[in-house]
Amino acid sequence: MNKSLTFLLLSAGLLALPAAHAHSPAAHQGHHAKAQEAAPAEQKDWGIAGDPKKAIRTIEIRMSDDMRFAPKEIQIKLGDTVRLVAVNAGKTLHEIVIGTPQELKAHAEMMKKHPGMEHDEPYMAHVNAGQKGAIVWTFNRAGSFEFACLIPGHFEAGMVGRITVK
Secondary structure, three states: OOHHHHHHHHHHHHHHHHHHHHOOHHHHHHHHHHHHHHOOOOOEOOEEEOOHHHOOEEEEEEEEOOOEEEOOEEEEOOOOEEEEEEEEOOOOOEEEEEEOHHHHHHHHHHHHHOOOOOOOOOOEEEEOOOOEEEEEEEOOOOEEEEEEOOOOOOOOOOOEEEEEEO
Protein backbone atom coordinates (compact mmCIF):
# COMPACT_ATOMS: atom_id res chain seq x y z
CA MET A 1 0.00 0.00 0.00
CA ASN A 2 1.35 3.44 -0.79
CA LYS A 3 2.03 5.97 1.95
CA SER A 4 -0.80 8.33 0.91
CA LEU A 5 -3.42 5.60 1.08
CA THR A 6 -2.09 4.37 4.45
CA PHE A 7 -2.16 7.93 5.83
CA LEU A 8 -5.70 8.45 4.53
CA LEU A 9 -6.98 5.22 6.13
CA LEU A 10 -5.29 5.96 9.47
CA SER A 11 -6.69 9.51 9.48
CA ALA A 12 -10.19 8.27 8.75
CA GLY A 13 -9.90 5.74 11.57
CA LEU A 14 -8.76 8.37 14.06
CA LEU A 15 -11.54 10.73 13.02
CA ALA A 16 -14.09 7.96 13.61
CA LEU A 17 -13.03 7.40 17.24
CA PRO A 18 -15.06 10.30 18.73
CA ALA A 19 -18.15 9.18 16.80
CA ALA A 20 -17.71 5.60 18.02
CA HIS A 21 -17.46 6.79 21.62
CA ALA A 22 -20.51 9.02 21.21
CA HIS A 23 -22.55 5.92 20.37
CA SER A 24 -21.13 3.70 23.12
CA PRO A 25 -23.50 2.59 25.93
CA ALA A 26 -21.67 4.70 28.53
CA ALA A 27 -21.86 7.85 26.44
CA HIS A 28 -25.48 7.12 25.58
CA GLN A 29 -26.47 6.90 29.25
CA GLY A 30 -24.83 10.22 30.00
CA HIS A 31 -26.64 11.82 27.08
CA HIS A 32 -30.03 10.70 28.36
CA ALA A 33 -29.28 11.79 31.91
CA LYS A 34 -28.45 15.31 30.69
CA ALA A 35 -31.47 15.38 28.40
CA GLN A 36 -33.78 14.33 31.25
CA GLU A 37 -32.36 17.03 33.53
CA ALA A 38 -32.92 19.73 30.92
CA ALA A 39 -36.29 18.56 29.59
CA PRO A 40 -39.45 19.39 31.53
CA ALA A 41 -41.17 16.38 33.12
CA GLU A 42 -44.02 14.92 31.09
CA GLN A 43 -47.28 14.11 32.84
CA LYS A 44 -48.36 10.52 32.23
CA ASP A 45 -51.55 8.71 33.19
CA TRP A 46 -49.58 7.02 35.99
CA GLY A 47 -47.80 10.15 37.29
CA ILE A 48 -44.79 12.32 36.56
CA ALA A 49 -41.02 12.11 37.01
CA GLY A 50 -40.16 12.98 40.59
CA ASP A 51 -37.48 15.08 42.21
CA PRO A 52 -35.06 12.71 44.02
CA LYS A 53 -34.81 15.22 46.90
CA LYS A 54 -38.56 14.92 47.47
CA ALA A 55 -38.71 11.11 47.61
CA ILE A 56 -40.35 10.21 50.92
CA ARG A 57 -40.10 6.45 50.55
CA THR A 58 -37.81 3.89 48.93
CA ILE A 59 -39.23 0.57 47.75
CA GLU A 60 -36.83 -2.18 46.71
CA ILE A 61 -38.13 -4.44 43.95
CA ARG A 62 -36.19 -7.64 43.25
CA MET A 63 -36.03 -8.95 39.67
CA SER A 64 -35.00 -12.54 38.97
CA ASP A 65 -34.49 -14.96 36.11
CA ASP A 66 -37.65 -16.85 37.09
CA MET A 67 -39.34 -13.82 35.45
CA ARG A 68 -40.87 -12.48 38.65
CA PHE A 69 -40.76 -9.31 40.71
CA ALA A 70 -40.76 -9.31 44.50
CA PRO A 71 -42.83 -7.73 45.80
CA LYS A 72 -45.34 -8.18 43.03
CA GLU A 73 -47.78 -5.60 44.41
CA ILE A 74 -47.13 -2.22 46.02
CA GLN A 75 -49.43 0.39 47.55
CA ILE A 76 -48.65 4.09 47.20
CA LYS A 77 -50.42 7.10 48.65
CA LEU A 78 -51.69 9.59 46.07
CA GLY A 79 -49.23 12.46 45.71
CA ASP A 80 -46.20 10.60 47.11
CA THR A 81 -42.83 10.77 45.42
CA VAL A 82 -41.25 7.33 45.66
CA ARG A 83 -37.84 5.92 44.78
CA LEU A 84 -38.25 2.45 43.25
CA VAL A 85 -34.94 0.59 43.46
CA ALA A 86 -34.84 -2.35 41.06
CA VAL A 87 -32.36 -5.04 42.12
CA ASN A 88 -31.43 -7.52 39.41
CA ALA A 89 -30.72 -10.76 41.26
CA GLY A 90 -30.54 -12.68 37.99
CA LYS A 91 -27.85 -13.44 35.44
CA THR A 92 -29.48 -11.61 32.52
CA LEU A 93 -30.55 -8.04 31.76
CA HIS A 94 -33.94 -7.05 33.17
CA GLU A 95 -35.82 -3.78 33.21
CA ILE A 96 -38.62 -2.17 35.11
CA VAL A 97 -41.08 0.05 33.26
CA ILE A 98 -44.11 1.73 34.88
CA GLY A 99 -47.30 2.31 32.92
CA THR A 100 -50.89 1.41 32.29
CA PRO A 101 -51.57 -2.20 31.30
CA GLN A 102 -52.41 -1.02 27.77
CA GLU A 103 -49.22 1.07 27.43
CA LEU A 104 -47.03 -1.78 28.69
CA LYS A 105 -48.62 -4.34 26.39
CA ALA A 106 -48.15 -2.05 23.36
CA HIS A 107 -44.54 -1.34 24.35
CA ALA A 108 -43.85 -5.07 24.83
CA GLU A 109 -45.15 -5.75 21.30
CA MET A 110 -42.90 -3.01 19.92
CA MET A 111 -39.92 -4.50 21.78
CA LYS A 112 -40.58 -7.90 20.15
CA LYS A 113 -40.47 -6.28 16.70
CA HIS A 114 -37.41 -4.13 17.51
CA PRO A 115 -35.47 -5.94 20.29
CA GLY A 116 -32.40 -3.72 19.96
CA MET A 117 -34.27 -0.43 20.20
CA GLU A 118 -32.81 2.06 22.64
CA HIS A 119 -35.07 4.05 24.88
CA ASP A 120 -34.69 5.72 28.21
CA GLU A 121 -37.54 7.44 29.94
CA PRO A 122 -37.80 8.53 33.59
CA TYR A 123 -40.38 5.78 34.24
CA MET A 124 -38.01 2.96 33.25
CA ALA A 125 -34.72 1.48 34.40
CA HIS A 126 -32.58 -1.09 32.59
CA VAL A 127 -30.59 -3.15 35.06
CA ASN A 128 -27.69 -5.43 34.24
CA ALA A 129 -27.22 -8.71 36.12
CA GLY A 130 -26.16 -8.14 39.71
CA GLN A 131 -26.80 -4.39 39.52
CA LYS A 132 -29.39 -1.89 40.79
CA GLY A 133 -31.36 0.80 39.00
CA ALA A 134 -33.74 3.44 40.28
CA ILE A 135 -36.83 5.32 39.21
CA VAL A 136 -38.02 8.37 41.14
CA TRP A 137 -41.68 8.94 40.39
CA THR A 138 -44.45 11.14 41.73
CA PHE A 139 -47.71 9.21 41.76
CA ASN A 140 -50.10 12.15 41.30
CA ARG A 141 -52.84 10.10 39.66
CA ALA A 142 -55.00 7.59 41.53
CA GLY A 143 -55.56 4.20 39.99
CA SER A 144 -54.18 0.77 39.31
CA PHE A 145 -51.00 0.69 37.25
CA GLU A 146 -48.36 -1.89 36.46
CA PHE A 147 -44.63 -2.31 36.30
CA ALA A 148 -43.10 -4.84 33.95
CA CYS A 149 -39.97 -6.11 32.27
CA LEU A 150 -40.54 -5.57 28.55
CA ILE A 151 -37.50 -7.44 27.28
CA PRO A 152 -38.84 -9.89 24.69
CA GLY A 153 -40.11 -13.03 26.39
CA HIS A 154 -39.98 -11.63 29.94
CA PHE A 155 -43.35 -9.82 29.82
CA GLU A 156 -44.98 -12.84 28.18
CA ALA A 157 -43.55 -15.07 30.92
CA GLY A 158 -45.39 -13.02 33.55
CA MET A 159 -42.77 -10.51 34.68
CA VAL A 160 -45.42 -7.98 35.71
CA GLY A 161 -46.34 -6.32 39.00
CA ARG A 162 -49.12 -4.00 40.19
CA ILE A 163 -49.07 -0.52 41.72
CA THR A 164 -52.18 0.74 43.46
CA VAL A 165 -52.32 4.48 44.09
CA LYS A 166 -55.00 5.74 46.51
